[in-house]
Amino acid sequence: MGKKTLTNAHCLLDLIERAPVSILKAFSGLPECQSLARGFDWMQDPASLPLALIEHVRHLRKEQRDLAEREALRVLRLASPRGALILSTVADQLNDNDLIAVFASQEGGEIGRSVWMRTHSDEAARLFDVAESILNTGDIRGNKRLYDAFDVPCDDAPPFIWNDTVKKELESQLTSVMRLGEPCEVIYVPLAGENKDGDAKTLHYLVVRFAGDQVNAVQVVNRSRKSFCYFPARDATLVYAPGRKVVEVYAHTLSTRAPLANVLSKYGFKMPLSSRPLNRSRYDLSRFAQPLKDAKPRLDGAKIERLYLTEAKALLGHSTDAVSLHIDSGMELHDVIGGRWSDHPFAQPGAILGVTLVADFVFDGETTETPLSIVLAEPGRCSLQGEKDQRLKQAGTQLLELLGVLKPLHPGSGVDDPNLVIQVAKLLECATSPMDGFALAQLGINIDRFEDEGIITEGDRITEKVVDLADGERFTVKLERCADGSQVRYRDTLTGNDVVLPAKHARRWKVDLNWLREEIITALGSALQGVRGKHLDEEPVFLGELDIDGFPVALHFAAKMSNERQYAKVDTALRLRPRPIPGVVLTTASVPFPFAGTNVVIPVEDVLASGRSAAAIDTARLKVSYRHGQQAAMGGTAISVKVSSDGYSAVLYIPGKAPWRVTGKGKIAVLQRLADAYAAGTPHVNTKKLMEDTNCGSPANLFSKNSPWKDYLVKVKGAHAWQLHLPMLDEPVEDDGKDVEIKEGALTG
Template identity: 25%
Template sequence: MPRKSLPLGPETLGLIEDARIDLLRAALAVRDDDSEPEFDLPEDMPDLEDEDAVHAFREQAIKILSEFDPDELRPTETRSRRIRALASGKGVTSLETIVAQKLDHERAAEFEDQPDPLCRSIWVFLNARETFEDAESFHFARQFRDHRKLYDAFEVDLENAAPLNAASIDETALSDRIKKALELKPAISCTVRALDLPKTDAHPASIMLIVRHGGPLSSVYNHRHDGRRAAIYYRPPNEATLIYTPSLQQIEVCADSPLVRQQVSDTFAEVALNHDISQKPLTWKRYNLTRFRSSLALERPALDGYDISSARVLEAEVRLGHWRRKLLLKVTIDDDIEEVADQYLGARNVFRRAERFSRIGIAVVYSRAGDATERTLNITISGTKSCNLQSHKDPEERSLGFMLLQEWGILSAFRQIDPTDLRAMFAELIKLHDRVEDEVTGQYLRELGLDAQRLIEGGLLERRDRQDVVLIEDCDIDGEGAVKPSEKPGMVRAEGPFGEEAGDVPADDLDKYSINEEWLHETILRLLKPLLTRRGAQQNLDPDLTLLGAMEIGGAEVPLYFARRLNDLKTVERLDLAMRARNQAGVGIVLSASEDMPSHLGPNVVVSLLSNIAPAEEEFAVVRDGLELAFRSNFALARGGATPQVLRSGKQSATVHIPGKDPLNLTGAEQISIFERLVAASKAGSPDVQVKQLMDGLGSRSPQQAFRSKTWESILNVYIAKGEKRGYWRLVTEQSPSVNAPEGKVEEPV
């Protein structure tokens, strides 16, 4: 069999070809789940010195595994990749470092007896799985900065820093506090492991903390052998990895959730460092390098107590389309870096149109008031979250550096937004979160009444670049215009397509910002939590739909959901299908971020959040009585109502209500017309409608063509079915049961 036709992945094949065969067989025999296949490899091992017999064993292993489908081999490929990652390059050092800390003398000696790195990696995977997983976390820990959206760096201001190592950290106490901070249920375990990271050429000595806990309950649909779907509920494993570098007084943390990153960091600072974050909160600093797109020159700011004689950029690094490709320009303090770039790289060089600056080096020449000594402060900023200032031993010099970065508009320090302020801007945050685009302009924020700088400091926004075109709506100019510098401070000049003057525009209006969707989502959910009588069951059912928990109405618990983008018909169709599939939860409430929305999603009442915002003096962000009133008013329709009916909520959206069935959302004029005709026929006492009459004037030839395939599968013989005669369709009601009809690609044409 040619190797290229093998179903085996490259990692599995590499393991089979390179590993010692006794360890190879043991690794391939691992099954982490009962659904994984058993390979039934030969149990009798040939003589390891017999090369022909060893080669035959490897070929037999390849032949046996080749009988399985690629999907069945995927878990083996994943395990092989993990094993091989710790058997080459820096993975070898990572494994050896953790083994030296975690294994006792006897087991460490057995590890050392293995003949090569691959055998050692397999041995640890088989005999010390927790140690293997810790080594994996250590191996990837130094790559945090490449994770970007999953990574944050905090700085902690310790007046009296005590010596700290992994052995001095109370893992149990830290685990209990983290579990409390994350509001984990008692049944969900949380483990903490502390490890010492030795000093390397690139990094000072540090302490690594690995926090593992169960995530929010989630579910997936499993396609069973009988063709039916069944939900499988599971709790995904979550992991947060924290690195504390004592010499920098810096905490770096990587986790999926921004809220988890902040809470784990705060808890570590309180428990392990004895730091009072209520008096001195952790400093979360972000560095914005986009200003250097327009100019690499720095003005000399006037700061009390200092005389700044010179401030120059000596080093600039940009990424060229891909993170691994970069261009670095370094000059001396006597050079003008802009002139050097223009002279040797051209007037329209890459630094003037850089997609992203990844490193900026600045030299500041200054003197202190009352001191004639001239000093130099070097500042190096790497990306958005790393700066060398914290490593400066002189606190006054650190303070000066941060003041300069703030003056130049490079530094934004994190400042938690007060809950009262969040309450006041709740409606605006809802509108921001409901957007389809993940970028907003300064003009949009101004129209909402939001302070961009405050949201940046609170972690809800990140500054991006500035628009280079502007839409001009003038009596003489209509279309896109170019943006040019203006003589007026704080303004830019708009220029028409043929160079026409179109007036000045506020520069802030053209600034672009990216929305930190995860942080904004969790901020909104925190404001909604007071509505809940039962918490801890939060599930992310869809990127646009979250199960919050339950609220009590009339002595019963009602499921409470939060949904956004319900003004988008495709989103409505997708979420309606998902909610009808989980109708066993009963009638619930869906809090909608959108103002244009359907009345129901599956067996759930949809209620507008913006219509139920509480007055500023109220304790909660949402009026609870308004939600209860909407729920009671629409409860009957959520159960199907008294008679079949189609209720329109817009030109392109409507809902079908049939007694005893979950409401069905319709999107598009064709779907609405089809069900209006079926409902009218059912009420008239002649439920069967000929397909020609049903599709008259519509763009489709059969009702199936008006629906997406998944939606059609979910409604066929549930809401719509073939009539008693061929070529007829009917509405499925309790009085008119469906006719079991086979599903075809296209039903009877007109």
């Protein structure tokens, strides 16, 4: 029925075919769907109207059709079986029996009710958004960029409490945790669900609403791509599932998920769990690279009789090749394979992908053994999460903790600590992934704390180290394990003594660069206004705005602003997005270039808070630094030569390039003539006039071979003249376009 005539409009066509005419009229009344109503005759015969409307849609421009397509997608998702159930539950919050009755009696069934909720009023549209947020939890569950789950550490899950007092406390605390400039709103929606035993249990959804931009995403179902919309950065959803004893947090910001879960546990449970924070955990399988036969952990309320592996899987040097081993005899894995395969991958901690661990318990007061099989696999999967026997689950969890396999993380716990923030800045300045523990230690990084934050993850062991001697000679030593697992050693060839080092230094660590950047962002605290809905990986990252002297000052972040290439990239990007008010670029560099575009570049270490405060970065210091450089930053909009007071040195500022410092009156005169010519609108300067009083015939004779002068000066083709070498855009920049490629070229005023 016309579907083949259109592309990228299947939701809109589906809605037109399925919905009654009255519902289509209401749908076309949305601001996003005005193109459907404009120029279309809605008074024609209802039987032929859908075909005519499809023909009308076919003649719309893509940008007009896309907005209506997106709204149709949202409506149809909430008209699905699960979406309709959620929408009906949320409709109870209309708090008006007449309105609820009107909602239930809408023509067109689920689609009619979905359109009515979207179009009836602002309050109904708000509830539509709430229902959409709840629906999206099923689509993004397990996505590490948006989701984390936390166990509730208790035998019996406490009931959830909801009243006006709890609502106010939650809104106040969540506003503080998410560092919002304005209070958030918490909407509570209880939904019926089932636990693993099939028993009916209530799932408690709390949707935290605050202003933000809608984002489109794509879901693949049965090899078909389906789009859906959600509000990841400015919308957080908390789910408490008593049947599974878990709290789920759906939020874009990694470092706030654990604090959000803790707020819910403290104010939403009958027995506050603030003394036992909900922790995010990870599983470290490197322990199984060592034999288990001598491991006898002591558990509370149980004794371990046997501990062995029945299955293991490890990489064969490449990410696509792996080997699996099955052992039915119950013997020690390393004894079985060690005699048959030397240097096997199961002895390499970083190569193990998964294991099946079997523990035979004898619980206190019992005489028979109770076996427990635990399947562990990357990334972070553990069969204990679905164990129904709570006694076995607790014993298995304690066993994994004692073996060092289960390691709790506390993300976001140090965002208010200036000491952590300065270490984050240092690591961002020179981080790669992975990094050696020796390099981290040399930077002064607290490896234990960064691992606890989830910023770094333990990788392969380092078996060799290069040692520098006093006379400059270098030699390689072999690192060996010590009896103490927290240490390694090597033999000093000169003295014959053993040198002991921390084992964590002899490791390679995977660094989460996105999380590092987020620690800086979060450290700015609630002083930010109008924060962007999505943090970009490309620098400079726009963080938001600060109110300085009544003006909205844009705040950006960029690392390595002492590097000329990085500086030129950031400077050019900022000039493509000019603002009337000078902005700020926070950087991890200790001595950066002072300005980028019309922005003051400020090192993070210069604006750290001196003591414990609401945020690790002192916004008062930030404002003082900004005021000192505000006027000078405006000079970044034009080409200029800043000459020192003694007249023997100068700095050339060119948009999109690192400032160039020169010494000598002859060089300064050449640069000044070129800058003056550009400012006058005639950038070409005759070679003879340019080199006057320099005793040189051309710039090649004036500047040394190691000088970067060719990056700043260029000879004019077909003429005996020179001009400044400036970045030039190939084509005009579109308002909503993608990044524009920048090339070096001569810009003629």
